[in-house]
Amino acid sequence: MALISNTYGKGRVRVMRIKKDGPVQEVRELNVKAMLTGGFAAAFTDHDNSAVISTDTVKNVVNIVARENLGLDTEAFGKVLAARFLDRYPQVESVRIELHEVKWVRMSIGGKPHPHSFVLDNNGQPFVIITASRAAMEVVSGITGFTFMKSTESGWDQYYKDEYTTIAETRDRMCATAMDARWRWSREPEDFATANAKILSTMLEVFATTYSESVQDSLYRMGTAALAAVPEIEDISLACPNKHYLLINLQPFGLTNENAVFLPTDEPHGQIECTIGRW
Structure with missing residues (x-):
């Protein structure tokens, strides 16, 4: 053998x-x-x-x-x-x-x-x-389990539907994830710590300040912004579980629930991954 x-x-x-x-x-x-x-x-x-x-x-x-x-x-x-x-x-x-x-x-x-x-x-x-x-020497930096969310300005609609589809469309949902991200350096920045912080802050700004049509939509725009902000990185890979918050039915108690009370759950979860590069 x-x-x-x-x-x-x-x-x-x-x-x-x-x-x-x-x-x-x-x-x-x-x-x-x-x-x-x-x-x-x-x-x-x-x-x-x-x-x-x-x-x-x-x-x-x-x-x-x-x-x-x-x-x-x-x-x-x-x-x-x-x-x-x-x-x-x-x-x-x-x-x-x-x-x-x-x-x-x-x-x-x-x-x-x-x-x-x-x-x-x-x-x-x-x-x-x-x-x-x-x-040769290759350097990859990143972060695992970086958790963030927003309570509105996120939706999920106009997706493919068939007889197995049960989830309802919405233009107002919570969006939360524990992101794993890595970025590959094409050349060394002036300061790694400063550049790494800029990558994260740039992606969070995009996430927080723009409407999310889907996690896929947000990830692509976050990665694109990171590449524009830090020219020393060649590409960036993002993996984000969709940490779900399920609207609790309060009607049996005579109460309404306009996106106010949720059940946090992360099992099972959606898993969205992508790599964005300069080519």
Whole structure:
């Protein structure tokens, strides 16, 4: 039998970096997965570990690079980490680094940012994926589970109908989602953190300020606006479950319900996905 492909590495390497600049400190917490591909087939097929870098060593490299690069944003840190494996180990042909960020937001005390106290931001988890060889390096940024909604200015009508269709048309419904989004960089922006924030804020502005004919309609216009706002990204992929809010029937109680009281449910949910690019 043939070994078709192989890779290995270390997952869930958790590391917190603290950059101290006088009394003001910056915290960056990451969960890192580093996977190596290269001259390791013999370990699978011939009981030969001579070329294999211990996964404990992979973990140590993550920690060492973290110590040497306390202030780098996630994308830049991932690029340095990938380069370290390629530069240090000739048997490594390519590396895939996945970095998931735990978001800490600086506290505001008395109306002023506190220098070293933070609260956890649970809305979405930023991530970065670095895929690197000695010939090329690709950087993808994104966020998972980023949740937002609007209570009106959304509709669903004029869709295809047959004998299996039961949902009623509406021009006024709630629209909510927990978005997974990723964007591929064609070149490095001046500042990754600023560019990432601009991508999200641009998409949210489109969502909030324009009528949504469907989730599909909103996603396309959100992605198009993000590409226009940040020229350094090549394309953007969006995946959005439609978190449903079902109008509760209050007629048995002699009450009306003009889009005021709903049953939140996310199972089953619609799943809408698309990629928008420049070509």
